Amino acid sequence: MMTTAxxxxxxxxxxxxxxxxxxxxxxxxxxxxINRNLPGVMELDFSAVTFMDSSGIALVLRSKGRMExxxxxxxxxxxxxxxxxxxxxxxxxxxxxxEK
Amino acid sequence: xKATNLAxxxxxxxxxxxxxxxxxxxxxxxxxDPTLDELxxxxxxxxxxxTNAIVHGYPNELGRVLLRLRTLPEQVLEITVRDxxxxxxxxxxxREPMYTTGGVERSGMxxxxxxxxxxxxxxxxxxxxGTTVTMRKKIAQRASAR
Numbered sequence: 001m002m003t004t005a006x007x008x009x010x011x012x013x014x015x016x017x018x019x020x021x022x023x024x025x026x027x028x029x030x031x032x033x034i035n036r037n038l039p040g041v042m043e044l045d046f047s048a049v050t051f052m053d054s055s056g057i058a059l060v061l062r063s064k065g066r067m068e069x070x071x072x073x074x075x076x077x078x079x080x081x082x083x084x085x086x087x088x089x090x091x092x093x094x095x096x097x098x099e100k
Numbered sequence: 101x102k103a104t105n106l107a108x109x110x111x112x113x114x115x116x117x118x119x120x121x122x123x124x125x126x127x128x129x130x131x132x133d134p135t136l137d138e139l140x141x142x143x144x145x146x147x148x149x150x151t152n153a154i155v156h157g158y159p160n161e162l163g164r165v166l167l168r169l170r171t172l173p174e175q176v177l178e179i180t181v182r183d184x185x186x187x188x189x190x191x192x193x194x195r196e197p198m199y200t201t202g203g204v205e206r207s208g209m210x211x212x213x214x215x216x217x218x219x220x221x222x223x224x225x226x227x228x229x230g231t232t233v234t235m236r237k238k239i240a241q242r243a244s245a246r
Contacts, residue, residue, distance in 0.1 A: 017119055017122075019115075019118045019119065019122075019147055019151065020115055020118060020151045020154070020155060020205075021115035021116055021118050021119065023205070024205050027205075051122070051140075051143060051144075051147075053144055053147040053148055053151065053210075053213070054148060054151075054206075054207045054209040054210050054213055055151070055205075055206075055207070057207040057209055058205055058206060058207040061207065081137065081140070082137075082140035082143075082144065085140070085141075085144075085217075086144060086213060089209075089212065089213055089216045089217070090197075090207065090209045090212065090213065
């Protein structure tokens, strides 16, 4: 699910449904990857995500916060329409970089 | 308003049932021939309401959650999520964006998203007795409807 290349670019391939049932564990795994490899940039790839509710907002914000604590940055890629709509409704697109 | 169809599902307040509730609502809504975007809206609204019932209605114990689905005239889907848990003492405050009593795992955006993804939302709650959230969404009649 997650890799960090030699140039410090980390990618996390998220998949399936991101809801309260799964989000806590996913957030912890992302934080562990950040702590282990200290990427300069973390890309959260949502292209295989089939559904996301507001639990995904907490996942994104916590991951962003952790990356900022270690001096890096985070961006989102491959957002499906439903997930992007949830993030935009919450105004998260103004706080987190989204790759088009 | 008189319903043209009705389904009720009761399940335990386990987080594994959040996906089940979403799928059940999507399956029921299929009779209204929604678009993929409308189905996404319905699943999201149900997910938020059911998650609230599980996380906030029953924080320390297992309880029942009721999902009631009705079709109303003119292609309206009505979704009701009810719990018999702790209830909300200040509904107005609870509906404020980003307000949460749920700690760092929660974003406090559940009610905002439910309101944005449906046409109307009503919240009734009594502390100690439970909470009922009722949402309605009109599904567009498509020209190619079967």
